[in-house]
Every structure is written in structure tokens, then in C-alpha cells.
Amino acid sequence: MKTVALGRTGIQVPVLAMGAASLGSIYHPVSQQQANETVATALEHGVNYFDVAPYYGLTRAESALGIALRGVPRQSYSLATKVGRYGDSQWDFSREATLRSIDASLARLGTDYIDVIQCHDVEYGDLNQLVDEALPTLRALQEQGVVRHLGITGYDLALLEKLAVEQSVDTVMAYCTWTLQDRRLGEVAKRLNQAGTGVLNASPLSMGLLTRHGAPAWHPAHQDVQAICRAVSALCDREGVNISQVALQFALTTAAEQGIASTVIGTASQQNMLDNVRWSAQPLDEGLLQRIDALMAPVLNIGWDSRPGNGGKAQK
Ligand SMILES: NC(=O)c1ccc[n+]([C@@H]2O[C@H](COP(=O)([O-])OP(=O)(O)OC[C@H]3O[C@@H](n4cnc5c(N)ncnc54)[C@H](OP(=O)(O)O)[C@@H]3O)[C@@H](O)[C@H]2O)c1
Numbered sequence: 001m002k003t004v005a006l007g008r009t010g011i012q013v014p015v016l017a018m019g020a021a022s023l024g025s026i027y028h029p030v031s032q033q034q035a036n037e038t039v040a041t042a043l044e045h046g047v048n049y050f051d052v053a054p055y056y057g058l059t060r061a062e063s064a065l066g067i068a069l070r071g072v073p074r075q076s077y078s079l080a081t082k083v084g085r086y087g088d089s090q091w092d093f094s095r096e097a098t099l100r101s102i103d104a105s106l107a108r109l110g111t112d113y114i115d116v117i118q119c120h121d122v123e124y125g126d127l128n129q130l131v132d133e134a135l136p137t138l139r140a141l142q143e144q145g146v147v148r149h150l151g152i153t154g155y156d157l158a159l160l161e162k163l164a165v166e167q168s169v170d171t172v173m174a175y176c177t178w179t180l181q182d183r184r185l186g187e188v189a190k191r192l193n194q195a196g197t198g199v200l201n202a203s204p205l206s207m208g209l210l211t212r213h214g215a216p217a218w219h220p221a222h223q224d225v226q227a228i229c230r231a232v233s234a235l236c237d238r239e240g241v242n243i244s245q246v247a248l249q250f251a252l253t254t255a256a257e258q259g260i261a262s263t264v265i266g267t268a269s270q271q272n273m274l275d276n277v278r279w280s281a282q283p284l285d286e287g288l289l290q291r292i293d294a295l296m297a298p299v300l301n302i303g304w305d306s307r308p309g310n311g312g313k314a315q316k
Contacts, residue, residue: 001046001277006261007198009149009170011078011115015252016280017049018042018273019202019266023064024057027208027216030268032064037270039068043077045277051173051202051264052109053082053120054101062108074111080171080200081105082120082153084134088313091125093134102141116171117141118151123159124314135167153202155305157188164197175202177303178260180210180247180292181229184301186258193259202264204251211244212237220304220312228299232292239288246292248276249284 003012023035042048050069052061062081069077083101084093106112119125119134141147151171154160164172172192177185178201189199209215209229219226233243251263267273293300304312 001048001280003046004256004261005198006116006200007170007193008196009116009198011049011149011198013049013078013198013200013262014047015255015262016047016276017051017200017262017264018047019264020050020052020061020065021056022061022266022268023052023068024059024061025268026057026061027266027268030064032067034268034270035064036068038268038273039065041270041273041277043072045273047273047277048077049080049262049264050077051080051200053085053118054105055082055085055087055120058087059104059108062105066109066111070110078115079109079111080116080118080151080173081109081114082118083138084122084125084130085120089124091121093119093125093130095133095137098134098137102146106146113145114147116149116151117147118153118171118173120153121314122152122154122163123156127163130163131167135169149198151198151200155303157184161188161192164192165195169197171198171200173200173202173264176206176209177201178251178254178258179204179206180232180243180250181206181225181296181299182301182303184303185260186254190259193261199260200262200264201251201255201260204263204265205244205247207266210247212242215311218311218313220309222299222302222304222307222309225299225302225307226309228296232295235291235295236288239285241285241288242275244272245275245279246285246288248279249282250289252280253284
């Protein structure tokens with residue numbers, strides 16, 4: 001897998017990274033065997049940057065990833081996890097919670113350092129606490145070598161950019177905002193990248209919306225958005241192409257020009273990981289993309305911040 005610099009971190013990140021949220025059975029039940037096979041396949045193909053969080057499957061994803069990585073030389077992969085979110089509607093950016101969370105993540109992941117530690121879904125937490133407690137605590141741990149680089153994640157792009165600039169964090173991870181359906185991350189990513197911040201585009205399949213199965217029941221996208229994505233999937237099927245293939249290839253082939261270092265896709269399936277690796281080496285069908293763009297136009301860039309759906313887990 002091709003690698004690029006992740007901002008100023010010094011990490012050479014694969015352009016396709018693995019999101020391990022799915023190992024916490026958030027989309028469908030996942031066995032440890034499936035987790036092991038998916039992670040081993042990722043590593044075999046150079047997908048050696050793993051993103052996870054204590055929140056995913058309420059610690060199950062970190063535990064499964066830690067077991068799957070047992071025996072793998074620690075220098076051969078990078079680990080990114082998070083602090084601050086501990087339940088669907090539970091945030092805590094206090095110093096105590098941050099310290100506790102790091103200790104527990106290290107134990108579950110079977111390591112003594114974390115390459116990138118990120119404050120999770122910043123828009124829902126207490127921002128004063130994040131700035132006054134979580135970030136200084138993480139910076140102290142950085143000096144001890146327990147965490148190597150600091151980042152933030154979330155959906156609110158304006159807030160992510162503001163915080164990244166003001167707090168000089170090393171990485172920003174945004175999700176579902178550089179996809180076939182939503183292209184809002186691009187301009188923000190370009191500016192962040194120019195300032196030396198590493199940008200990660202999470203959820204190129206928009207958390208299942210851009211798959212043949214469609215979005216899971218908890219997905220926050222509005223029903224109009226979901227209906228059009230189903231129509232796009234049907235169009236792809238008529239052309240003999242899986243919508244996930246086009247969605248991933250769109251994200252990957254446009255990433256560099258937008259200043260996005262890596263696209264973080266989630267899967268708990270060895271076969272889907274293999275497909276993702278294979279698709280990443282193939283060109284995007286520009287003709288099909290034009291037809292998808294025309295169909296998608298009425299809901300392009302419509303996120304659940306402007307038109308909420310019935311799903312979504314987070315409540316303020
Ligand atoms: N706030 C945040 O910090 C935040 C938010 C969202 C995501 N993230 C990160 O980004 C990662 C990726 O996001 P995500 O997993 O939520 O969404 P995603 O990557 O957009 O989509 C995941 C879904 O796509 C399916 N999928 C993957 N490859 C496929 C393929 N080749 N064919 C068909 N279906 C395929 C997966 O099912 P299978 O398991 O069956 O393959 C799963 O249902 C997460 O794991 C997490 O690390 C972070």
C-alpha cells in the first residue's frame with residue numbers, strides 16, 4: 001500500500017487505513033476469529049494504521065484489536081485510539097478520566113505507547129474541559145513517551161478546524177464528509193494540510209450508507225439522503241459494480257488533491273478487506289461517477305447537521 005506523511009507527525013501512513021470500530025460488533029456480530037483474519041489480511045497488504053476507541057463496542061473493539069495484534073512487531077504498525085467518549089451520550093474530558101482511559105486502552109491494546117491519541121467527537125464534549133484538562137494531560141503523557149501525537153475527531157468541520165489551529169494538534173479525523181454524498185471536508189482539509197496538520201478521512205462508505213446493505217438502523221442520515229443512496233446503489237448494480245467500490249475509489253483517488261493523508265475504512269470481514277485493497281489499486285470509472293453525481297445532486301453535502309434523520313446515537 002502506498003504511504004504518505006501524516007502531517008508533521010513523522011508517521012508514514014498508508015493511504016488506506018483500517019478503522020477497527022466494526023471489531024466492536026457495531027454493524028453486525030463479529031467473532032475474534034473474524035477480527036484476527038481481517039487484521040492479519042490488512043497487515044499483509046500494508047494497511048498498517050489502525051484507528052480505534054474505547055467507545056467502540058464499549059471497549060470490545062480495542063480488546064479484539066489488541067488480541068488480533070498479539071505477536072506482531074510493534075514497530076510494524078501504528079495505533080490510533082481516543083479519549084473522552086465512553087458511551088452513546090457520555091463524554092468526559094477531565095484529567096482523571098483521560099489518565100484512566102489511557103491506562104485501560106494500553107492494557108487492552110497490549111502496548112506501552114499509542115502513536116496518535118485523539119479527543120473523540122469534540123463537538124459533544126465540554127470544550128473548556130477539553131482545552132484545560134484533556135489536552136494538557138495528553139501533552140504531559142507525550143513528554144513521557146506514552147502517547148506520541150495528539151489529534152481531535154468529530155463531524156463539525158468548523159469546530160475541528162478552529163480547535164486544530166488554536167490548539168496546534170497534530171491530526172484531525174473527520175467522518176462521512178469526504179464521500180460520494182458529502183464533499184465538505186475538502187476545503188477544510190486543504191487548509192489544515194497546508195498548516196502541517198495530518199488529515200484522516202474516516203468512513204468513506206459513510207458508515208454503511210454507501211454499501212449494498214444500506215445504512216444501519218442507527219444511521220443519522222435523513223431518509224431522503226438514504227433513498228437517493230439506495231438509488232445510486234441500484235445504478236451501480238445495473239452497471240455490475242458494487243457501490244462500495246466506487247465510493248472507496250472516489251475517496252482514494254481524490255484524497256491527495258484535497259490534502260487528505262489517509263482514508264480510514266471500517267471492516268470486520270477478511271473478504272471485504274481484500275476487496276478494499278484490490279479496489280484501491282484500480283482506477284475510478286469517471287463515466288459512472290458522472291452519472292452518480294447527477295443522481296446524488298439533490299442531496300449532495302446534506303449532512304445530519306442540516307437535515308437530521310431519525311437515527312444517530314449521540315444526544316447532547
Ligand atoms: N468520530 C470519530 O472519531 C469517527 C467516526 C466514524 C468513524 N471513525 C473511524 O473510521 C472508521 C471507519 O468508519 P466506519 O467503519 O464507521 O464506516 P465506513 O468505513 O464508512 O463503513 C463501514 C461499513 O462498510 C462495510 N464495508 C467495508 N468494506 C466493505 C466492502 N468492501 N464491501 C461492502 N461493505 C463494506 C462494513 O461492513 P463489514 O464489516 O461487513 O465489511 C461496515 O458495515 C471507524 O472504524 C473508526 O475507526 C471515527
